[in-house]
Amino acid sequence: MSEPTATQDLVQGVPEPSAAAPASSGKPRSLWHDTWDILKHRKIFWISFVLLIVFLVMAAFPSLFTSKNPEYATLARSMEPPSSDAWFGFDLQGRDVFARTIYGARTSIIVGVLATVGTVLLGGVVGVIAAYRGRWLDSLLSRIGEIFLGVPYVLGAIIILGSVAPVQANPGKTLIMTVVIIVLAVLGWPVLARIARSAVIQAKHQDYVQAARALGAGPFRIIFKHLLPNSLAPILVYATITIGSYIGAEATLSLLGIGLRTPVISWGIAIADHTRYIRTGAHAMLFPAAFLSLCVLTFVMLGEAVRDALDPKLR
Amino acid sequence: MATPSEVVLEVRDLVKHFPLTQGILYKRQVGAIKAVDGISFDLHRGETLGIVGESGCGKSTLAKLLMALERPTSGKVVVNGKDITTAKGSELKHMRRNIQMVMQDPYTSLNPRMTVGDIVGEPFEIHSGVVPKDGRRKRVQELLEVVGLNPDHINRYPHQFSGGQRQRIGIARGLALQPEIIICDEPVSALDVSIQAQVMNLLDGLQKEFNLAYIFIAHDLSVVRHISDRVGVMYLGKMVEIGTDNQIYDRPSHPYTQALLSAVPVPDPEGREQRERIILQGDPPSPANPPSGCRFRTRCWKAQDICAEQEPLLEIRAKSGDHPSACHFAEASDVVHVS
Amino acid sequence: GGGGSSSGGSGGTNPRAADGTVYIRGCEPQTGFVPGNINEVCGGTINQFVFDQLIKYNSDTAAPELSQAESIESPDNKVWTIKLKPGLKWSDGSPVTAKNYVDAWNYTAYSPNAQNGGWWFGGVEGYSDVATEDPDGPDGPKEAPKPKTDKMSGLEVIDDLTFKVTLTAPEAVFRTKLGYTTFSALPEAFFKDPKSFAQNPVTNGAFKFVKWDHNSQIVVDANPDYAGTEKPKVKKIVYKMYKDDDAAYADLVSNNLDFTELIPPSALAGDKWKSDLGDRAIEGQQGVIQTVTFPLYDKEFGGNADFRKAVSMAIDRKTITDKIFNKGRVPLDGWISPLVDGYKTPGACGELCAYDPAKAKEYLAKAKAAGYTPPKEFPIWYNGDAAHKEWVDATANSINQAFGPDAGVTFVGKAVPTFAEFRDIITSHKMKGLFRTGWQMDYPHIENFLNPLFKTGAGSNDGLFSDKELDAKLREADTATDPADSIAKYQEAEAMLTKEMNAIPLWSFGLQAGTSKWVTGVKVTPFGVLDPLSIAIKEA
């Protein structure tokens, strides 16, 4: 019945591989694999990547960068300007600003990154579920989100911090940090949920999702293989900026006396402690602030580069 | 060709109304978009049924109903003796191995963030029993070869292919589970002629090789004629005429079919000044509020009072020739003279 | 500046001259203007402008002087006869009478009226009949029993201008106390409608109350009928509320504000304020001291006497006052403000209040030998809503460095977010660590620094310190009829504090204030507030 030549002929019609992408039939590749391939060739990626590594190493092994003890205070040298033996000078308590800036990276980055991760997880899950299930669940989750967004930020922070880690209990460093992270995430997730929701709704109506359903794909597969990778870009952009605003928000909470507290060293605390002294000794605030800005810039650039690389059109 | 063999797909009185709701506190249904409104037909093994009709007449909705991507308002779709519209869970999943779909738009129906290998291999991951894990990659490459793609391109992304090639990827995905039925929803509409020919040849070849049954949806009548054994003409959710290709093209009896055929531009400039056209007036009415009686009457030059009062059934009529037609005044006439 | 005044900055003409208004820094009072209910500085300051007391304190020397009283006499310091000056008037025109005083004092003391200052009358005969204790504390389910009467038997109106006060025991400082707000009189108008009076009082001071825009400003006008010897030199004072000292300071520098007594740390640093303000800077002293206190009720953080002494000697008061306060505070070696009667140098604390790391370590070792093991982390608590962090951190650092890394204890500054919570923890005796205490004198006398703070069970004895001998000595001093004798006894009592060292003196507050270029003659009282009669507008 069948004519064996029918398909045979067509194979001849196969076009030559275009020169744009060299044919390689080696290992199966994945989105992430290819993203990496593209990133490898981007300058902006490497710049931000190197910076990120520097920051991460700083966070993990601050002692590599400075041999000074960030806690050691020589009050007599309070607010001394930068000099050859203390590159960034001394702070109000007579501690070495350079050492404190280096040691501050850990807390600031942990808080910024973990709070963002929390926000993305919480907001992402809610947003995806709301968008995917739709109907009343969508309304319900959206309204719950509004409740959280509606509560004034500082009030929310005070309430959560006050009831989870009351000062009377003399909470330890880790607990306070955890609670600050939770506060930022709990009060911040609804915005991300909205972004994720609209991105997923957009992706949901694409034909390829229908196609996957026609193949018999279940919700998990559709969400993880089809919806999420295609909604990642706006989430990524928002998340990377958020890291920056969270590091700043931590500083504001510190200033109000409800965020991280003294034995903890962070950029936010350094900035909050020394803003008032900007007229007599700007160095004590400007150096940590500069590190903070650079760190934010690093994350945003990295996010931008990854988002670009995730865009299949650029391949 | 059309060997009247075993029926693989049986569609009976299929209806799909999309509800229009309104209300503040609770939603009340105030009407419905009658996207598909009572369609019946059979599909035999190895046969191709072409479906033509204007945009918005319900072709894609029909396709989705057949695939159980939408639940019908009523009616049934029997695939190999089982009603797919009521199937759920693993049963539905299992039935889908026998009926697959090629989507209209090769640009949006492939996930831009998956490689071709992942796209074509996805059916195997979903139906993990079909091909063992280590054999999948090879199978995907075979499939790519079958549809005439270079198996080395397995790691490329959809946007690195031309429209025709992308459509082949879609076809390869549809073939993966070796279904008996493939529903092609306008598989060549987005392609240009030279590529269209490649895809049609491919579909033809595959049909012969695997004895597939196709539902071929399109609005290009010459394409449909080329590939189909039988053709159904839809207008506003209804089938208005159905018959073999020759019956429809040479002896159309429904005015809408006639208008449609006469509007098809003929790729030959000779005698174009003399060619007679039935240019329909007005736009198709809204499916939410279709005209009473015959739905075509608002644009029909033959319309009379009865058309508004009585809905014409799809049946063989005195003058309709040898095939059913849903027009009170059905009369076969040859509207296409050339080629 | 507020109101309609044109912005300061430049220009030769004095914008204040036009309407005679000056703008001074203020803050929102916590209670309405019922003198017996006011006990914080925001309300207290403006209260002093509008209410005169029987006596006032000299704005230079802090010495008590007669104000509304013509005479205050007592043969035995127990029964006091107070005579008012004739012709004094309330702002509604009614005369100030002896009855006004007696009624006001009774009202304040009567516990169902829930006045903050009621306890001030504890020494008056019959107080226990008007004020009843809640038997089961403030949280208890039972209501406090209603007092027997609402009049104290110790108060007696003799005639329109004379009344007699009988105390339960002799009190040497009674006369000095009378300058405190709580001892104000209240006019008849008050008793008709206390609630609206609180918002818009009828007054008897140098200034008349005009209006109170909550959280924004309080306006007072010079009282034309003021009977005092010194008259107001400006027509109007606007008490402009600031949430932030820096904001007020910025306004002061740019001459939009005429006076602030709070120069923020940012300006104190590097003596910026002196270069910012030049001859507009005012320096002085005020009767406020800073201490830190051990919670003696807590085994772990209460420590023992040697440990507490070790901590005291480990604090480098001089460097801290130099660096953190830019010499704006003076290291203390006693528990008394240098401004008051009874202060002496060297102070009672002596070498225990001198920085000496070696001795500190010695004492620490002694403390450990005596069986006290300090916890690894030793917090120093403060309220985070005011500027304490800097010095607390510096203090903690100083102790840590004096003790050295092997001390086995690390001091850490810890903030309680708000003053409210801070007070709550203190009063419920749940402090775990050293905590910030301080004392702002109510009246300039050594007694005011001892009795409320160190007597067993005293109201502000926040560390629950108790020393029978000290109590006895204080009682002796209280009842001594000769003022000099009394002071000597108080000084003896103060010296006894070195034994337990339950509260560590740190420093006494200097005073840094500033004026705009539009005003002159500004004097600041030892209480750290503006003397409203001193401020005058410069001639243009």
Added chain:
Amino acid sequence: MGRYAIRRLLQLIPVLLGTTFLINYMVWQLPGDPFAARCGQRPCPDAYINAMRAEFGLDQPILVQYWHFLKNLLTGDLGVNFNNVSVASQLGESWPITVRLGLMAVVIEAVIGITAGVLSGLKRGGFLDNVITISTLILLSLPVFVTGFLLQWLFGVQLDLIKPTVSPEAPFGELIVPAFVLASLNLAFTARLTRTSIIENRRSDYVRTAIAKGMTNRRVVGVHLLRNSLIPALTFIGTEVGSLMSGAIITEGIYNINGIGGLLWRAVNDHDFTIVVPIASLLVLVYLLANLLVDLLYGVLDPRIRYE
């Protein structure tokens, strides 16, 4: 649309109830006796505390308190604060100021953020784009109190261009700098969101059509492109209106503005929850209404959005 608005307004009720209850509940859960700090350095007399407790109904169960709150709210009676000052009158004074400040911040955020976003989107990858990106990010990462303090000293004291603080009447001119400070944090978000959508829409067919129609460049960008690119920025600004108003705490402190933020902060510090709860509820309401407004504005900006 009217129907949609009504439904959304009805949906507001449960959200509002949920939020106020939550705030009510949590606020009174906070550690610390509300009256502990009302007596300076001395502990408050028991009589005083008992009287206050009774007066403010703190001795009653939380649900009863909430019920009273709701009942009073409905009758428009917000009661008095611990200081016996009418809550309604305090709100009446500071609310307009905060609204003015918040709206100005929104306008600044919108105008500057969108302009910056458009410019950097049109010149993607160019010098201007980089300058805008970096400067908005620096604004973003600098905490508000730094920006506020710096601008106050620079403009208020050094240059003497503005008054360092805002007078009680809070006229518009004096609010510009504080409003900018308040908006600075969100500027970066607005600019980046606008930039992204400008880049997306710039290549769209309708922009081409507009050029092909012979429209001037100004008109193409200012009318055709902009209108279509506003939605993401608008959404963001809409959701932030509420937080701008409550987030004004620090800005209001720096510039001594007598607004809701300061009132809220003071009240929280003093544990004067009689005023915290109404303010918070009011802010929630503003937030929800702003959101509703934005949603309705969508329909104006993009007629394709249908309300059901």
Added chain:
Amino acid sequence: MTEVLPESKSDGTYGGALLEVDNLHVEFHTRAGVAKAVNGVTYSVNAGETLAVLGESGSGKSVTAQTIMGILDMPPGKIASGEIRFRGTDLLKLPEEERRKVRGEGIAMIFQDALSALNPVFPVGWQIAEMFRMHRGMSRADAKKKAIELMDRVRIPAAKERVSDYPHQFSGGMRQRIMIAMAIALDPEVLIADEPTTALDVTVQAQIMELLAELQRESNMGLILITHDLGVVADVADKIAVMYGGRIVENASVHDLYRSPAHPYAKGLLESIPRVDLKGQELYAIKGMPPNLLDMPTGCAFHPRCPYRQEKCVTDVPPLHTISGTRGSACHFWREVLDGDAQ
């Protein structure tokens, strides 16, 4: 250089072709390299004439049209060389402001997908009226009146009621008619229609083509119809330019081309059309895929897919051989193609 636009078109005396594209080269500078999208396109159109531009997807039809309109994205696009003469004036040398005036008034364009080409957020009437307001300085009310007139002219039923509706509220055919109304608003001399009916049904397509023909008759405008629908071309075109790989490979009158194509690509195209008599047989398909613009084949761009290919084709770029009069073919072996025997 002060090149002034020829004065008002009413005098209608311009002698040469109305619009001439002369040896146009357009490139795109992308990350991957330089894509030569248009490699020397030459065509012209006269008043009242219909030129159909045929060609596979990606052959540069739209880019040429966009270059004429001046709506090319630059960068990445770049006009490497060539002239576009409108009434004898080279548009590419005109200052932007002058150029802008030509758009809409001299040359207008309609796009394939009317839904995305119409601004979704403005009422259709507004979008039509904008032409009058911006080019003619009319008042809002007058411009609206004109818009209604135009909508009537393109047969939108109940135009008056629908001026304030938005694009998404119209069906595909009506949207395309609105695009047309906008394009003909100022009576342009040349109308470029870039695949105006590809997205539409045959019945609607017939309506639209009918309308365009009628408008052309009325105002004698030149029409450049870009499409790859050979049926439509056969129906309406006067002459045809076939493009492949950014070049014109054949120029012919409609009858000549359909009767006897002179380029193997054009021939293959015509043969790919499904025909009744070929039912059941395999369709002819041009093998392979369009050339990669980043890496054009040497010689004739079509040679990898060409049944007539010989060595010469790999090395030499074929010039546009004149066959007769205006007819031309860019194939070395056009004679063999005409004769119909492949080698």
